[in-house]
Structure formats: C-alpha cells, structure tokens
Amino acid sequence: MTPRVAVVGCGHWGQNHVRTLKEIGALAALSDADPAKAAALSERFAVPAVALDALLADRAIDALVLALPPSLHGPTARRAFAAGKDVLIEKPIGLDAADAARTAHAAAEAGRILMVGHVLRFHPVFERLEAAVGEGRVGAVRHIVSTRLGLGRFLGMDAVWDLAPHDLSLVLRIAGEHPSSVDTLRRTVLSDETDVADIALRFPSGIGAEIHVSRVSPFRDRRFSVIGTEGMLTFDDLAPEGQKLAFHGHKVWREGAAFAFRSADADYLDTEPGLPLDRELRHFLECVATREAPRTGAEEAVETVRILETASPRKAA
Incomplete structure (x- = not known):
C-alpha cells in the first residue's frame, strides 16, 4: 500500500x-x-x-x-x-x-x-554525473566547483543558509567524506544579511571544493563541475535539454619544470528524464x-547544518 x-x-x-x-x-x-x-x-x-x-x-x-x-x-x-x-x-x-x-x-x-x-540529489542529471565519476570518467577527483547565482529570495535568511544547502549536498556526495576545514568570505550588498558568499572546503583526502552563491547577481548561473586527473564533468541546470551534462577531456601534465595542457570539445552525456x-x-x-x-538521511542533514553554521554563524536571537 x-x-x-x-x-x-x-x-x-x-x-x-x-x-x-x-x-x-x-x-x-x-x-x-x-x-x-x-x-x-x-x-x-x-x-x-x-x-x-x-x-x-x-x-x-x-x-x-x-x-x-x-x-x-x-x-x-x-x-x-x-x-x-x-x-x-x-x-x-x-x-x-x-x-x-x-x-x-x-x-x-x-x-x-x-x-x-x-532535492538536487535526485536530479537525473546529477545522478548521471555521480555515476560517471564512480566509473572513473574523470580519473581521480581533485576539485569540485558549484555556482548558484541569481536575483531575489530575500526570506529573512542569509544567502549561505538559503542557497548553499543545495550545493553542499552535491559536494558531500561526490567527495564522500566530511570536510576538515571550511573558510568563507561573506558580503552584504543590498540587504541586511549576507547576499554573496564564497565557501572553500578542504577534505581529508586532499579534494578541494568551492561554492559560490549570490542573490544579487544580474544573471543566473547554476553549474556544478567535478575536476579530475583525466577530465572534467559539468552539470549546467540552465542548459538546453541534451546539453545539461558535458564531459571535457581536458588534460594537464608536467613537462620538465613546467606544465602543459590540452583542451577538448564537450561530449554531452545522455541522461534520463524525470522531475527531481x-x-x-x-x-x-x-x-x-x-x-x-x-x-539523504540524518547524517547528511546534520553535517550540512554543521557546515552552514561554520560558514555563516547566525546572529543570537
């Protein structure tokens, strides 16, 4: 039943x-x-x-x-x-x-x-990205970047607490561990609370992550990228259907005392339909x-709040 x-x-x-x-x-x-x-x-x-x-x-x-x-x-x-x-x-x-x-x-x-x-943990595009990472498509994960920019949503809660939980849940899933350090740069721009924030996370394995949120941006941006030793994956939630998940076979390698790189065109991955x-x-x-x-159970729920509290301590009532 x-x-x-x-x-x-x-x-x-x-x-x-x-x-x-x-x-x-x-x-x-x-x-x-x-x-x-x-x-x-x-x-x-x-x-x-x-x-x-x-x-x-x-x-x-x-x-x-x-x-x-x-x-x-x-x-x-x-x-x-x-x-x-x-x-x-x-x-x-x-x-x-x-x-x-x-x-x-x-x-x-x-x-x-x-x-x-x-809810974004249940987005079919993120699920496909997660599977591709698990399959080794990008090699060893080294860095994660999540961007959530737009205008609006002034709900009596600052931008970190309102917007960043979405990104934190995705970052924690891909990293597969809790961060060892959290550093935040917050700015009040047009309201009385934090409107713009940059959150840097470091994980025990050496993976790094950065989360950028803003509710005073003149344009919208909803991208989540995983950067690895063998390439990069990007979930662009605002891209047209069929182009929301892109793999770039970019490579960087050492040549003597310097580094060289090779860029690659986007390879768009097929994803399932469905509403998150x-x-x-x-x-x-x-x-x-x-x-x-x-x-998305109790452990993730508590850890997300712990990170939010570290990133943006709330004012005493």
Missing part, C-alpha cells in the same frame, strides 16, 4: 509537495498555520485540512513532509517521531548543529525515517514502506 502522507507548511515549496504527492496518490492531508490558505488548498486538491495536533494523533497518517520556517523544523519533527511518524524535512532541518543532532537522535530513538529535502521532486518523494515513500535508510 502507498503510505499516507500529510504536508505541514503550505508556502511556495510546501505547495509543490502538496501537488506532487497528490499526483503520486499519496497525499492524505495538509496543514498550515494560516486557516484560509489551508482551506483553499484543501478545496483545490480535495484533501482535508487538519490541525497539526490532530495529524499527529491520527494513526492513519504514516508520514509528514515539513516545509516550515527552519526554526520550527526540529521541534515539529521531534513531536512527529514521538507520535510514530516518519518525516521528510525541507532543508535546512535546523538552524544550529546541536538542534539538528537532537532531531537525528530523536528519529533514531523512535525508529523512524528522517530524510532531508536535498517527484523522484525525491517517491524515494521517501519507498523508504517509509521498506524501512530502508534514505539516500
């Missing part, structure tokens, strides 16, 4: 969860602090709008998707675990590493599924049904 899921928090991204779960056939209820918004979505998607306390008490609800302000993710998830629910929490799962660790511990103690909504959110939610439903650990 398909697990019965309720969405808690029906803002912009929460509504995407509502729509997608409805299409899958797993949406059982929704909940929002704004009764008018909940009622409108209830009518639109033909599912009941239910208060949070009632959802937690309803044994027919198997799992929750939380798309709340991040400060509410931890406390709400811990209540859900205590009530016997599995939970997918939108990123970030908390605003400090200690709170994130408490949430992970609560899930483990209750024997419940905790999954974090790092649909794939993410189907994976969550499978984990709820089979009790398998999710691909």
Whole structure:
C-alpha cells in the first residue's frame, strides 16, 4: 500500500509537495498555520485540512513532509517521531548543529525515517554525473566547483543558509567524506544579511571544493563541475535539454619544470528524464514502506547544518 502522507507548511515549496504527492496518490492531508490558505488548498486538491495536533494523533497518517520556517523544523519533527511518524524535512532541518543532532537522535530513538529535502540529489542529471565519476570518467577527483547565482529570495535568511544547502549536498556526495576545514568570505550588498558568499572546503583526502552563491547577481548561473586527473564533468541546470551534462577531456601534465595542457570539445552525456521532486518523494515513500535508510538521511542533514553554521554563524536571537 502507498503510505499516507500529510504536508505541514503550505508556502511556495510546501505547495509543490502538496501537488506532487497528490499526483503520486499519496497525499492524505495538509496543514498550515494560516486557516484560509489551508482551506483553499484543501478545496483545490480535495484533501482535508487538519490541525497539526490532530495529524499527529491520527494513526492513519504514516508520514509528514515539513516545509516550515527552519526554526520550527526540529521541534515539529521531534513531536512527529514521538507520535510514530516518519518525516521528510525541507532543508535546512535546523538552524544550529546541536538542534539538528537532537532531531537525528530523536528519529533514531523512535525508529523512524528522517530524510532531508536535498532535492538536487535526485536530479537525473546529477545522478548521471555521480555515476560517471564512480566509473572513473574523470580519473581521480581533485576539485569540485558549484555556482548558484541569481536575483531575489530575500526570506529573512542569509544567502549561505538559503542557497548553499543545495550545493553542499552535491559536494558531500561526490567527495564522500566530511570536510576538515571550511573558510568563507561573506558580503552584504543590498540587504541586511549576507547576499554573496564564497565557501572553500578542504577534505581529508586532499579534494578541494568551492561554492559560490549570490542573490544579487544580474544573471543566473547554476553549474556544478567535478575536476579530475583525466577530465572534467559539468552539470549546467540552465542548459538546453541534451546539453545539461558535458564531459571535457581536458588534460594537464608536467613537462620538465613546467606544465602543459590540452583542451577538448564537450561530449554531452545522455541522461534520463524525470522531475527531481517527484523522484525525491517517491524515494521517501519507498523508504517509509521498506524501512530502508534514505539516500539523504540524518547524517547528511546534520553535517550540512554543521557546515552552514561554520560558514555563516547566525546572529543570537
């Protein structure tokens, strides 16, 4: 049987969860602090709008998707675990590493599924890139570069916490280990918080990574590159279909006391179709049904918050 899921928090991204779960056939209820918004979505998607306390008490609800302000993710998830629910929490799962660790511990103690909504991990182009790296297409990985630039999204949270979780989840997956150092250059440009940031990561194996995020860029850029000893792969999310994943057989080698290089034209790799959110939610439903650990589970969720906290310490309330 398909697990019965309720969405808690029906803002912009929460509504995407509502729509997608409805299409899958797993949406059982929704909940929002704004009764008018909940009622409108209830009518639109033909599912009941239910208060949070009632959802937690309803044994027919198997799992929750939380798309709340991040400060509410931890406390709400811990209540859900205590009530016997599995939970997918939108990123970030908390605003400090200690709170994130408490949430992970609560899930483990209750024997419940905790999954974090790092949706780009389920993008078919990233999955193909990950497979190509695993196959040795770029040789030994030496460096990773992720760029997320655009205009907008001033949501009371700085650009590091709002934008960088996407990139961190991809970097951590390719690196396959936790960073040993995190250095950040942050700049306030047009708002009262960090608008632009450059994050440098170093991993124990020697792999390096850099993440560039901006919400005050005059142009959009969504590229993720893996640089290795035998070539380079780039996932360009804004490229046309059929050109989103490119392999460049660039090579650099030593010639005596100097270095030489050879560039190569792009070789575009075939990728599967599919919407990342649909794939993410189907994976969550499978984990709820089979009790398998999710691909974006508690360890990744806590480590991402730890890095974010290191990269951009939040102001005391």
